[in-house]
Amino acid sequence: MKKTLLALAVPALLMAGSASAATVHTAEDGSTIDVYSRLGFNITDRAGMGEDGDAVGNFDARIGLGGSQVVNDKVSVIGWAEYSVGAAEQRGTDNSFTPRYVWAGIDGSEYGKVTFGRVASGIIMLSDLGDVFAASDVILGRQLELVDNSAAQTFRQDGTIQYQNSLGAFDMSVAYILGNSESNQDGSYNAVGRYTFDLGDAGTLAPVVAYQANSTGDTGANANRDYTFWGAGLQYKLNELTLGAMYNQDEIEGQGISGTSKDKSYELTAVYNINDDWTARAGYRALENTGGDETEYKDTTLEVQYHLTARSSIYTSYVMRNGENGTGMGAPAVMTWNNAEEDYYHLGLRYEF
Template sequence: MKTRNCMLLMLAFLAPAMTQAAEVYKGKDGSAVDIYGRLGFNISDKKTGDVQGDFDGRLGVSGRQPVNDTLSLIGLAQYQVNSAEYANNVEGENDSLTARYVWAGLDMAEYGKITGGRVSSGLIMFTDIGDVFASSDVSTGRQARHIDPTAVQVFRQDGTVQYQNSFGQLDFSTAYIIGNNTSDLDYGYNAALRYTLDMGDAGKLAPVIAFQKTRAELSVNSRTNGAESFTYGGIGTRYYLGSLMLGYLYSQDTVTYSNGNADSKDKNHEFTAVYDINSDWTVRAGYRYLNNQGGDKLELRDTTFEAQYRLTPRSSVYSAWILRNGHDGQNLLTGRSVSFGGSSAAESFYHLGLRYEF
């Protein structure tokens, strides 16, 4: 509690100063420390069906310290209020300031980057195809948490060692997931690969493939409720033409159990479109279909329409309407209803948000 309150006070104290400058330290040896973040307020009937307002606060610190001409030490820590993360607070109170990313590593220039901790996963190259809305949640890979509760989303997990590099138009990453005492993870690994094809006047195409495998360390006191392994794979692409971006992804993942439960399989399709009308206005639309078999049997059929108006280059107003036509699942162990993103899969909702980034 004391740590949480301290971090909240730090956020409130630092925010006004950080609006003026992101770089807070620069040494003669080239060392630098930057602070960045996000402040916002959202009005929605998403979670309860009744209109309510929520504060949105995020604070990040990044640093770089050169060792020589080709090697630098790098690190980042990012915390958020109302985050769904479990890394530092498994119970996760609504006003908790919890870690989204905390990592340190080496930047070896053309030889790539090695980072360790709760890293910015290379899987983001894939998940970002569908993650374009200020108003919606990431569904692809949602079952990763059954093996590792720190993986509240498949692209953020504790105890990860990752290597990333680019060769021309080819970007790739690979990682080994060690885990820690916050979870019962035995081991895991993932990889992602993206190639950007420049087609001149016909635009650009950026196909991506992604894969992850995690396995639980089963024991008498295991917290995975019999979940033994998680296998995730996906393929997708983005297409860019002028001010238009189109995206499609397909992912499939399976959780296997050691206690006789049937395999739980998610299949997920997502279509997205983003169009920059001008420097002030951007509109987005998307459709998501997720179906689970053998597990909670959650079904998502979400259609999203969103508009963004930029008050400044770093502050925006968002308005969105999310039409939901799916159905909630059911937890096989507790019998409780399984929703998604804090609201029923069958209940439509709207979202109004003001966001200031620094």
């Protein structure tokens, strides 16, 4: 019985992407094999810096495989590999077949889990407050790529050792980041905490705080750089309404950077499940950089989702942008694919299984 309960709990612990994984095989001892796939097609006139916003169609897919092997009533070996898959025109580019999460670990039941590799960072507990739209990107921790070339912002970095646990209403995560052979991490780490208050008929309130620090060694393209990130936010849920608010800032200094490049940003989001078929979302995001590329984001996003099935939807969105792309002076420009000045629309079909 304990093995069965453990096997049922493991897929829920596989976090980002694999949270919707399906178990395709269960052994007699409770060991499982889980798969996940997301297929989508998007039409958008979104443009990069210096580009015209002509409508294009993009294929968007993810595929993942993982599972668990039961050691005893308390311990399982777990692992997950998930990749983004691009269309034929992306072949030979960084977007054609790229790893999102690739890790192995140990799940110790109530003692928590330890994962090793390109893990789903605990900072996702913070970024999820703003990452609610099918259309818009996430800019939280955007400067991290200047200190770790393996990083996808703060969500995932190669060579991470991470411990996570839930103690009643408190969720926590701590990680030490070794990096890979090229990212040259030296004393990099993060820590995240979230507590969910049950307000009874008034809903739930969940504050979250996060901190990350990265440093590099004396060699490599990103040598002798120091990076810090911190953020705090709140999520409030009442029946079909979810509200989110978040503030964060990050800064980087060191070799190749004149002074200190600092981002300060905040985000506000609202999600309302109108009925079983329709969901509406709205949000506002502002970011200002000083001492670096001088970029500013001022985005208002409106989005409607129609649920074709429990796992498949059509999304239609419009993003109004009133920012500035910046000069790129002081620090290397980041997110050059992300035009802060041009509005864009998004129409997408997404199918998950």
